[in-house]
Amino acid sequence: MSRRKGESVLINxxxxxxxxxxxxxxxxxxxxxxxxxxxxxxxxxxxxxxIAIIIFVFYKGLQPFIGEDAYxxxxxxxxxxxxPGKDIYGIFYMIVASVLATAGAIVIGVPVGVLTAVFIxxxxxxxxxxxxxxxxxxxxxxxxILYGAFGLGVIVPMVKAISPRVHGQSLLAVxxxxxxxxxxxxxxxxxxxxxxxxxxxxxxxxxxxxTQIQTIFKVILPAAKSGILxxxxxxxxxxxxxxxxxxxIAGNPTQGLPQSIWSMIRPxxxxxxxxxxxxxxxxxxxxxxxxxxxxxxxxxVNLVLLRITHKAxxxx
Amino acid sequence: MSRKGKDNLVKGAIYASAGFTVxxxxxxxxxxxxxxxxxxSWSFLTRNYENKTTYVTVSTTAAVSTxxxxxxxxEPLGITLEAIEGNRLEITKLDKDSPCKAALNLKGVxxxxxxxxxxxxxxxxxxxxxxxxxxxPGGGIIPMAVTTLYMIVLSLVISAPIGILSxxxxxxxAKHGKLVSIIxxxxxxxxxxxxIIYGLFGxxxxxxxxxxxxxxxxxxxxxxxxxxxxxITTTEETLKAIPKSYRESSLGLGATKLQxxxxxxxxxxxxxxxxxxxxxxxxxxxxxxxxxxxAGTIAQIPKALYGNSAGGATLTIKxxxxxxxxxxxxTACAIGIVLLVIIIVLNFVSKTITRKLLRKKGA
Numbered sequence: 001m002s003r004r005k006g007e008s009v010l011i012n013x014x015x016x017x018x019x020x021x022x023x024x025x026x027x028x029x030x031x032x033x034x035x036x037x038x039x040x041x042x043x044x045x046x047x048x049x050x051i052a053i054i055i056f057v058f059y060k061g062l063q064p065f066i067g068e069d070a071y072x073x074x075x076x077x078x079x080x081x082x083x084p085g086k087d088i089y090g091i092f093y094m095i096v097a098s099v100l101a102t103a104g105a106i107v108i109g110v111p112v113g114v115l116t117a118v119f120i121x122x123x124x125x126x127x128x129x130x131x132x133x134x135x136x137x138x139x140x141x142x143x144x145i146l147y148g149a150f151g152l153g154v155i156v157p158m159v160k161a162i163s164p165r166v167h168g169q170s171l172l173a174v175x176x177x178x179x180x181x182x183x184x185x186x187x188x189x190x191x192x193x194x195x196x197x198x199x200x201x202x203x204x205x206x207x208x209x210x211t212q213i214q215t216i217f218k219v220i221l222p223a224a225k226s227g228i229l230x231x232x233x234x235x236x237x238x239x240x241x242x243x244x245x246x247x248x249i250a251g252n253p254t255q256g257l258p259q260s261i262w263s264m265i266r267p268x269x270x271x272x273x274x275x276x277x278x279x280x281x282x283x284x285x286x287x288x289x290x291x292x293x294x295x296x297x298x299x300x301v302n303l304v305l306l307r308i309t310h311k312a313x314x315x316x
Numbered sequence: 317m318s319r320k321g322k323d324n325l326v327k328g329a330i331y332a333s334a335g336f337t338v339x340x341x342x343x344x345x346x347x348x349x350x351x352x353x354x355x356x357s358w359s360f361l362t363r364n365y366e367n368k369t370t371y372v373t374v375s376t377t378a379a380v381s382t383x384x385x386x387x388x389x390x391e392p393l394g395i396t397l398e399a400i401e402g403n404r405l406e407i408t409k410l411d412k413d414s415p416c417k418a419a420l421n422l423k424g425v426x427x428x429x430x431x432x433x434x435x436x437x438x439x440x441x442x443x444x445x446x447x448x449x450x451x452x453p454g455g456g457i458i459p460m461a462v463t464t465l466y467m468i469v470l471s472l473v474i475s476a477p478i479g480i481l482s483x484x485x486x487x488x489x490a491k492h493g494k495l496v497s498i499i500x501x502x503x504x505x506x507x508x509x510x511x512i513i514y515g516l517f518g519x520x521x522x523x524x525x526x527x528x529x530x531x532x533x534x535x536x537x538x539x540x541x542x543x544x545x546x547x548i549t550t551t552e553e554t555l556k557a558i559p560k561s562y563r564e565s566s567l568g569l570g571a572t573k574l575q576x577x578x579x580x581x582x583x584x585x586x587x588x589x590x591x592x593x594x595x596x597x598x599x600x601x602x603x604x605x606x607x608x609x610x611a612g613t614i615a616q617i618p619k620a621l622y623g624n625s626a627g628g629a630t631l632t633i634k635x636x637x638x639x640x641x642x643x644x645x646x647t648a649c650a651i652g653i654v655l656l657v658i659i660i661v662l663n664f665v666s667k668t669i670t671r672k673l674l675r676k677k678g679a
Binding site for chain 2: 028031032035036038039040042043044045046047049050052053056057060111112113115116118119120123124128131132134135136137138139141142143144145146147148149150152153154180183187211212213214217234237238240241242243244247248269272273276277287288291294295298301302305306
């Protein structure tokens with residue numbers, strides 16, 4: 001009974017001509033408008049956050065390079081020694097470390113990831129898919145600190161066993177752990193790109209006498225190219241921004257370009273995380289400056305990614 | 317090489333890659349389990365992290381002296397003691413009517429002695445009253461678990477409404493146009509920013525400028541921004557999947573837009589929103605770099621939202637400090653097991669919900 005009553009009110013309220021009462025409709029319209037504005041404001045929080053993050057990080061990070069007692073920006077970017085106690089801040093060796101570690105992780109992670117995606121999408125029997133897909137999802141969900149523990153407890157001793165140096169913390173260890181960490185991203189995105197390729201492509205290629213493998217590499221993968229490419233770029237973003245896992249296994253030296261894969265490295269991210277809690281003054285500003293450099297890398301990655309997805313969208 | 321040989325080689329590489337992926341997962345989980353299992357115990361899961369020393373007074377009905385407190389059963393106190401290293405006595409059994417349960421601390425507040433507490437020293441106040449120095453042993457993860465829970469609740473309370481309302485705005489109100497693409501651009505960018513940058517922002521803005529200090533509120537606010545892209549995009553997907561005809565029927569019956577959203581759209585989107593929240597919980601539980609710079613590393617239950625004693629380490633942060641500063645990989649991996657269990661349960665639940673959702677749609 002009460003429900004029917006409610007419905008009749010609903011119809012009255014929804015009457016745009018306002019047969020019942022004009023005042024009530026105006027009130028209602030105002031109310032709806034207010035709610036819509038609240039929705040809009042919430043939607044703007046994301047925009048405001050991005051702007052705020054950029055402004056605050058850049059503002060603080062550019063402080064040490066302006067004003068009277070300015071530090072040379074050139075020395076900062078090209079220096080290979082980090083000694084806050086002596087007022088020496090060079091991060092070139094960290095930039096090199098971040099780039100090398102990311103490149104290495106991509107070189108290993110992308111082929112393994114794409115091949116796994118091919119397996120899941122095209123070759124695997126149903127039972128195998130039922131194991132692999134949850135496994136990939138779980139890999140994606142494992143917190144990075146656990147990858148750090150795994151790296152410290154498994155990868156570092158392994159590297160130490162074969163390394164000519166005395167320590168296992170090295171560029172190689174970082175590359176291996178990062179390659180594993182980008183795997184889930186690469187696999188799941190590539191897999192959906194491969195699955196989205198029309199079945200007709202398969203049939204046409206097989207019908208012309210190509211083998212399964214030829215079809216995959218000459219037809220399917222080229223067709224899924226942009227998806228795989230954006231998976232790779234996302235992987236780059238994840239690898240270059242990874243902090244906690246890397247901090248455990250990188251060694252974090254205070255100077256020196258990495259000489260080989262056995263060298264200890266200090267990527268940009270770990271530089272920030274290691275010293276932030278106890279730093280102040282110029283040292284802290286320099287950590288923000290490190291963040292600015294990292295941010296610029298991330299922005300490039302984001303822009304490239306947008307370009308790729310945009311292009312793919314246009315094609316469709 | 318023949319075509320077939322080449323094919324088989326490539327096929328081998330494909331199988332090896334898939335095998336490698338599974339193997340890696342098994343090794344990671346296996347390592348954490350093997351290394352950490354010895355650290356898991358009832359007291360690990362239920363105790364405080366730090367030892368807690370308290371002086372209490374116990375009044376008995378029978379006469380008691382300091383001499384009575386020694387290994388074995390102590391009748392006036394109703395406890396059984398066992399000597400352990402460091403010249404202390406552990407309470408291994410506590411009678412139901414033991415006067416120790418009615419012990420008072422120096423402020424006169426009740427501080428009930430429990431099984432497992434250690435007696436460090438005893439002095440006699442009078443014939444029937446003893447002052448006992450009680451050490452409640454730590455080594456547990458309760459403070460970190462509570463901090464993590466606080467962090468989950470607080471971040472979601474801030475982030476979920478904003479994220480869900482944003483998604484509603486993007487799907488139900490704003491159609492196309494510049495504003496929508498700006499908002500989408502911002503969200504995509506937010507998703508790409510690494511958590512250490514969020515940490516930098518949080519430590520500068522929330523911790524310093526807003527003067528929250530290292531606190532759960534500063535951590536939760538930072539996390540809220542991190543969560544926005546996940547919540548918005550997942551909710552958006554759900555809203556997109558609701559058939560247009562639902563909205564049209566509702567509007568056609570004379571319901572207002574808001575009524576349509578709250579009575580028709582949202583109820584149909586509930587399970588999708590739930591999945592978004594579960595995903596967010598996973599993200600909060602696993603987050604470390606941003607919290608390291610905003611919520612601090614102290615193993616304590618936060619006593620306030622912001623300000624001085626409001627900081628606290630979550631499980632992940634404690635795992636980090638154990639590895640980095642205390643070189644204790646075993647305890648770290650024991651926490652790792654707890655984290656793994658949480659993540660697996662969350663994965664399982666959100667998958668079950670998604671599967672139910674898909675089945676409903678198929679029907």
